[in-house]
Amino acid sequence: MTVALPKRPMRSMIRLTLFALMAWGQAQAQGTPAEKIETLWNCKDTDGRTTLTNQQSDTVGKNCRIVSQQRVTVVPAPSKSAAKSPANFPKESVNDRAAARERQRQTLEREMAQEQDLLATAKRKLAEQEAIRSGDEKNYARVLERLRPYQDAVEVHTKNIEALKRELANLYR
Template sequence: MRTLPVLLLLLVSPLAQAQVFKCVDANGAVTYTNDRNQGRGCKQLSEDQTVSSVPAPPKRSSSASQPTPSNFPRVAPDAQRARDDTRRQVLEKELATEEAALAEAEKAVAEQEGRYQGAERRLPLVQNRLQPLRDTVELHQRNVEALRKELGNLK
Protein backbone atom coordinates (compact mmCIF):
# COMPACT_ATOMS: atom_id res chain seq x y z
CA MET A 1 0.00 0.00 0.00
CA ARG A 2 2.85 2.40 0.58
CA THR A 3 4.06 2.08 -2.98
CA LEU A 4 0.84 3.53 -4.39
CA PRO A 5 1.36 7.07 -2.95
CA VAL A 6 4.99 7.02 -4.03
CA LEU A 7 3.98 5.87 -7.50
CA LEU A 8 1.34 8.60 -7.75
CA LEU A 9 3.85 11.23 -6.57
CA LEU A 10 6.32 10.16 -9.26
CA LEU A 11 3.67 10.36 -11.95
CA VAL A 12 2.47 13.81 -10.87
CA SER A 13 5.93 15.45 -10.46
CA PRO A 14 6.56 16.03 -14.21
CA LEU A 15 3.30 17.96 -14.33
CA ALA A 16 4.57 20.37 -11.68
CA GLN A 17 7.09 21.94 -14.03
CA ALA A 18 6.13 25.36 -15.36
CA GLN A 19 7.24 27.27 -18.40
CA VAL A 20 9.82 29.91 -17.51
CA PHE A 21 10.17 33.13 -19.49
CA LYS A 22 13.12 35.52 -19.62
CA CYS A 23 12.10 39.15 -20.08
CA VAL A 24 14.41 42.11 -20.74
CA ASP A 25 12.91 45.58 -20.28
CA ALA A 26 13.88 48.80 -22.06
CA ASN A 27 16.56 49.53 -19.39
CA GLY A 28 18.16 46.12 -19.87
CA ALA A 29 16.91 44.69 -16.56
CA VAL A 30 16.32 40.94 -16.77
CA THR A 31 13.26 39.36 -15.15
CA TYR A 32 12.28 35.69 -15.03
CA THR A 33 8.66 34.67 -14.67
CA ASN A 34 6.40 31.63 -15.02
CA ASP A 35 3.25 33.71 -15.53
CA ARG A 36 2.05 33.35 -19.11
CA ASN A 37 0.40 36.79 -19.01
CA GLN A 38 3.66 38.48 -18.00
CA GLY A 39 5.57 36.22 -20.39
CA ARG A 40 4.18 37.81 -23.54
CA GLY A 41 6.93 39.30 -25.64
CA CYS A 42 9.51 37.39 -23.59
CA LYS A 43 11.67 34.46 -24.56
CA GLN A 44 10.68 31.04 -23.23
CA LEU A 45 13.62 29.19 -21.72
CA SER A 46 14.19 25.59 -22.66
CA GLU A 47 12.82 23.16 -20.14
CA ASP A 48 16.09 21.32 -19.59
CA GLN A 49 17.72 24.34 -17.89
CA THR A 50 17.89 24.47 -14.12
CA VAL A 51 16.11 27.36 -12.48
CA SER A 52 17.38 28.97 -9.29
CA SER A 53 15.02 30.40 -6.72
CA VAL A 54 17.64 32.72 -5.22
CA PRO A 55 16.27 36.27 -5.08
CA ALA A 56 18.07 38.98 -7.00
CA PRO A 57 20.28 41.36 -5.02
CA PRO A 58 18.67 44.70 -4.20
CA LYS A 59 19.23 47.38 -6.83
CA ARG A 60 21.80 50.01 -5.99
CA SER A 61 20.70 53.58 -6.21
CA SER A 62 22.92 55.73 -8.35
CA SER A 63 25.04 58.31 -6.58
CA ALA A 64 23.69 61.00 -8.91
CA SER A 65 20.22 60.64 -7.40
CA GLN A 66 21.48 61.20 -3.87
CA PRO A 67 21.60 64.82 -2.71
CA THR A 68 24.87 66.32 -1.57
CA PRO A 69 25.12 66.21 2.22
CA SER A 70 24.69 69.57 3.93
CA ASN A 71 28.05 69.20 5.70
CA PHE A 72 29.91 68.61 2.42
CA PRO A 73 32.77 71.13 2.14
CA ARG A 74 32.09 74.00 -0.23
CA VAL A 75 34.59 76.21 -2.03
CA ALA A 76 33.88 79.90 -2.32
CA PRO A 77 33.61 81.11 -5.94
CA ASP A 78 36.56 83.49 -5.52
CA ALA A 79 38.74 80.70 -4.12
CA GLN A 80 37.76 78.41 -7.00
CA ARG A 81 38.56 81.13 -9.55
CA ALA A 82 41.98 81.59 -7.92
CA ARG A 83 42.59 77.83 -8.10
CA ASP A 84 41.53 77.76 -11.75
CA ASP A 85 43.83 80.69 -12.55
CA THR A 86 46.75 78.99 -10.83
CA ARG A 87 46.03 75.77 -12.71
CA ARG A 88 45.88 77.67 -16.01
CA GLN A 89 49.25 79.34 -15.27
CA VAL A 90 50.86 75.98 -14.43
CA LEU A 91 49.49 74.38 -17.60
CA GLU A 92 50.60 77.32 -19.75
CA LYS A 93 54.10 77.11 -18.28
CA GLU A 94 54.23 73.36 -18.91
CA LEU A 95 52.99 73.93 -22.47
CA ALA A 96 55.74 76.50 -23.12
CA THR A 97 58.34 74.09 -21.73
CA GLU A 98 57.04 71.21 -23.89
CA GLU A 99 56.92 73.38 -27.01
CA ALA A 100 60.55 74.39 -26.43
CA ALA A 101 61.53 70.74 -25.89
CA LEU A 102 59.66 69.78 -29.07
CA ALA A 103 61.52 72.44 -31.07
CA GLU A 104 64.86 71.16 -29.70
CA ALA A 105 63.97 67.55 -30.51
CA GLU A 106 62.89 68.47 -34.05
CA LYS A 107 66.15 70.41 -34.50
CA ALA A 108 68.15 67.37 -33.34
CA VAL A 109 66.35 65.11 -35.83
CA ALA A 110 66.93 67.58 -38.64
CA GLU A 111 70.65 67.86 -37.79
CA GLN A 112 71.06 64.07 -37.72
CA GLU A 113 69.12 63.59 -40.95
CA GLY A 114 71.29 66.30 -42.57
CA ARG A 115 74.36 64.15 -42.01
CA TYR A 116 73.05 61.47 -44.37
CA GLN A 117 72.37 61.80 -48.09
CA GLY A 118 69.73 60.12 -50.33
CA ALA A 119 69.61 56.32 -50.10
CA GLU A 120 71.97 56.38 -47.13
CA ARG A 121 69.05 57.69 -44.97
CA ARG A 122 67.11 54.47 -45.58
CA LEU A 123 69.83 52.16 -44.28
CA PRO A 124 68.80 50.20 -41.18
CA LEU A 125 71.79 51.46 -39.20
CA VAL A 126 70.85 55.07 -39.89
CA GLN A 127 67.18 54.42 -39.12
CA ASN A 128 68.15 52.81 -35.80
CA ARG A 129 70.20 55.89 -34.89
CA LEU A 130 67.38 58.29 -35.82
CA GLN A 131 64.52 56.35 -34.21
CA PRO A 132 65.16 57.44 -30.59
CA LEU A 133 65.23 61.06 -31.74
CA ARG A 134 61.96 60.61 -33.65
CA ASP A 135 60.42 58.91 -30.62
CA THR A 136 61.36 61.93 -28.51
CA VAL A 137 59.73 64.27 -31.05
CA GLU A 138 56.57 62.14 -30.99
CA LEU A 139 56.50 62.15 -27.18
CA HIS A 140 56.77 65.95 -27.04
CA GLN A 141 54.07 66.29 -29.72
CA ARG A 142 51.68 64.12 -27.67
CA ASN A 143 52.47 66.14 -24.53
CA VAL A 144 51.81 69.43 -26.34
CA GLU A 145 48.49 68.10 -27.68
CA ALA A 146 47.43 66.87 -24.23
CA LEU A 147 48.32 70.18 -22.57
CA ARG A 148 46.43 72.16 -25.22
CA LYS A 149 43.41 69.91 -24.76
CA GLU A 150 43.57 70.36 -20.99
CA LEU A 151 43.80 74.13 -21.36
CA GLY A 152 40.84 74.03 -23.73
CA ASN A 153 38.78 72.19 -21.09
CA LEU A 154 39.28 74.95 -18.51
CA LYS A 155 36.44 77.37 -17.92
Protein backbone atom coordinates in the same frame (compact mmCIF):
# COMPACT_ATOMS: atom_id res chain seq x y z
CA MET B 1 -5.60 14.60 9.71
CA THR B 2 -4.61 14.59 13.35
CA VAL B 3 -2.36 17.23 14.86
CA ALA B 4 -0.68 16.67 18.19
CA LEU B 5 -1.11 19.66 20.48
CA PRO B 6 1.68 20.67 22.84
CA LYS B 7 1.20 20.13 26.56
CA ARG B 8 0.91 23.85 27.18
CA PRO B 9 -0.99 25.13 24.14
CA MET B 10 -1.53 28.60 25.59
CA ARG B 11 2.20 29.32 26.00
CA SER B 12 2.91 28.10 22.49
CA MET B 13 0.15 30.29 21.11
CA ILE B 14 1.50 33.32 22.98
CA ARG B 15 5.01 32.69 21.68
CA LEU B 16 3.71 32.21 18.16
CA THR B 17 1.66 35.41 18.39
CA LEU B 18 4.63 37.38 19.75
CA PHE B 19 6.85 36.03 16.98
CA ALA B 20 4.28 36.97 14.34
CA LEU B 21 3.92 40.48 15.81
CA MET B 22 7.70 40.97 15.84
CA ALA B 23 7.98 39.86 12.22
CA TRP B 24 5.10 42.14 11.23
CA GLY B 25 6.74 45.07 13.07
CA GLN B 26 10.04 44.52 11.27
CA ALA B 27 8.29 44.37 7.91
CA GLN B 28 6.48 47.62 8.66
CA ALA B 29 9.73 49.31 9.73
CA GLN B 30 11.43 48.34 6.46
CA GLY B 31 8.60 49.54 4.28
CA THR B 32 5.42 47.99 3.03
CA PRO B 33 6.20 44.66 1.41
CA ALA B 34 4.62 43.92 -1.94
CA GLU B 35 3.08 40.47 -2.14
CA LYS B 36 2.89 38.63 -5.40
CA ILE B 37 1.81 35.14 -6.34
CA GLU B 38 4.45 33.36 -8.39
CA THR B 39 2.97 30.68 -10.65
CA LEU B 40 4.91 28.11 -12.66
CA TRP B 41 3.20 26.48 -15.67
CA ASN B 42 4.06 23.30 -17.57
CA CYS B 43 2.78 23.73 -21.14
CA LYS B 44 2.66 21.53 -24.24
CA ASP B 45 2.26 23.18 -27.62
CA THR B 46 0.65 21.68 -30.74
CA ASP B 47 3.96 20.04 -31.78
CA GLY B 48 4.23 18.26 -28.41
CA ARG B 49 7.14 20.32 -27.08
CA THR B 50 7.08 20.86 -23.31
CA THR B 51 7.82 24.30 -21.90
CA LEU B 52 8.14 25.49 -18.30
CA THR B 53 7.32 29.17 -17.83
CA ASN B 54 6.38 31.73 -15.22
CA GLN B 55 5.02 34.18 -17.81
CA GLN B 56 1.27 33.93 -18.21
CA SER B 57 1.52 35.45 -21.69
CA ASP B 58 3.51 32.36 -22.80
CA THR B 59 0.60 30.05 -21.92
CA VAL B 60 -1.81 31.40 -24.54
CA GLY B 61 -2.89 28.74 -27.04
CA LYS B 62 -1.10 25.90 -25.24
CA ASN B 63 -2.23 23.02 -23.07
CA CYS B 64 -0.95 24.19 -19.66
CA ARG B 65 -1.21 23.03 -16.09
CA ILE B 66 -0.01 24.75 -12.93
CA VAL B 67 3.07 23.06 -11.48
CA SER B 68 3.51 25.30 -8.44
CA GLN B 69 2.02 28.43 -7.01
CA GLN B 70 3.51 30.32 -4.08
CA ARG B 71 3.45 33.74 -2.50
CA VAL B 72 6.56 35.84 -2.91
CA THR B 73 7.05 38.80 -0.61
CA VAL B 74 9.22 41.58 -1.92
CA VAL B 75 10.38 44.12 0.64
CA PRO B 76 11.62 47.36 -0.91
CA ALA B 77 15.10 48.47 0.09
CA PRO B 78 15.20 51.41 2.47
CA SER B 79 15.80 54.67 0.68
CA LYS B 80 19.23 56.15 1.22
CA SER B 81 19.48 59.78 2.08
CA ALA B 82 22.12 61.91 0.42
CA ALA B 83 25.31 62.29 2.40
CA LYS B 84 25.36 65.64 4.12
CA SER B 85 28.54 67.57 4.68
CA PRO B 86 29.31 68.54 8.26
CA ALA B 87 28.30 72.02 9.37
CA ASN B 88 31.90 73.10 9.90
CA PHE B 89 33.06 71.71 6.52
CA PRO B 90 34.88 74.43 4.57
CA LYS B 91 33.03 75.72 1.52
CA GLU B 92 34.84 77.04 -1.54
CA SER B 93 33.73 80.47 -2.66
CA VAL B 94 33.33 81.50 -6.29
CA ASN B 95 36.36 83.79 -5.99
CA ASP B 96 38.50 81.01 -4.52
CA ARG B 97 37.51 78.68 -7.37
CA ALA B 98 38.25 81.34 -9.99
CA ALA B 99 41.67 81.98 -8.43
CA ALA B 100 42.43 78.25 -8.40
CA ARG B 101 41.48 77.94 -12.08
CA GLU B 102 43.66 80.91 -12.93
CA ARG B 103 46.64 79.32 -11.14
CA GLN B 104 45.97 76.05 -12.94
CA ARG B 105 45.77 77.86 -16.30
CA GLN B 106 49.10 79.63 -15.64
CA THR B 107 50.74 76.34 -14.70
CA LEU B 108 49.44 74.63 -17.85
CA GLU B 109 50.61 77.52 -20.04
CA ARG B 110 54.05 77.41 -18.42
CA GLU B 111 54.25 73.65 -19.08
CA MET B 112 53.09 74.26 -22.66
CA ALA B 113 55.92 76.76 -23.26
CA GLN B 114 58.47 74.28 -21.84
CA GLU B 115 57.15 71.46 -24.03
CA GLN B 116 57.25 73.68 -27.13
CA ASP B 117 60.90 74.52 -26.38
CA LEU B 118 61.69 70.83 -25.89
CA LEU B 119 59.89 69.99 -29.15
CA ALA B 120 61.88 72.60 -31.06
CA THR B 121 65.13 71.22 -29.62
CA ALA B 122 64.13 67.63 -30.47
CA LYS B 123 63.23 68.62 -34.06
CA ARG B 124 66.54 70.45 -34.44
CA LYS B 125 68.49 67.39 -33.21
CA LEU B 126 66.51 65.13 -35.55
CA ALA B 127 67.29 67.39 -38.52
CA GLU B 128 70.99 67.38 -37.61
CA GLN B 129 71.02 63.58 -37.44
CA GLU B 130 69.17 63.26 -40.74
CA ALA B 131 71.85 65.42 -42.41
CA ILE B 132 74.69 63.21 -41.15
CA ARG B 133 75.56 60.16 -43.26
CA SER B 134 78.46 58.01 -42.22
CA GLY B 135 80.16 55.63 -44.63
CA ASP B 136 79.05 52.46 -42.89
CA GLU B 137 75.34 53.38 -43.19
CA LYS B 138 74.76 52.17 -46.73
CA ASN B 139 71.90 50.08 -45.40
CA TYR B 140 68.81 52.29 -44.95
CA ALA B 141 67.63 50.17 -41.98
CA ARG B 142 70.70 51.27 -40.02
CA VAL B 143 69.89 54.91 -40.74
CA LEU B 144 66.34 54.41 -39.47
CA GLU B 145 67.65 52.60 -36.40
CA ARG B 146 69.97 55.52 -35.60
CA LEU B 147 67.18 58.09 -36.12
CA ARG B 148 64.53 56.20 -34.09
CA PRO B 149 65.35 57.78 -30.65
CA TYR B 150 65.21 61.28 -32.14
CA GLN B 151 61.90 60.57 -33.88
CA ASP B 152 60.51 59.13 -30.63
CA ALA B 153 61.49 62.28 -28.72
CA VAL B 154 59.70 64.48 -31.28
CA GLU B 155 56.61 62.26 -31.06
CA VAL B 156 56.55 62.35 -27.23
CA HIS B 157 56.78 66.14 -27.09
CA THR B 158 54.10 66.51 -29.78
CA LYS B 159 51.70 64.27 -27.81
CA ASN B 160 52.46 66.18 -24.60
CA ILE B 161 51.57 69.47 -26.31
CA GLU B 162 48.30 67.98 -27.60
CA ALA B 163 47.42 66.77 -24.09
CA LEU B 164 48.17 70.19 -22.58
CA LYS B 165 45.95 71.84 -25.22
CA ARG B 166 43.11 69.46 -24.29
CA GLU B 167 43.54 70.24 -20.59
CA LEU B 168 43.48 73.97 -21.27
CA ALA B 169 40.32 73.57 -23.36
CA ASN B 170 38.62 71.54 -20.60
CA LEU B 171 39.66 73.93 -17.85
CA TYR B 172 36.62 76.21 -18.12
CA ARG B 173 33.99 73.59 -18.86
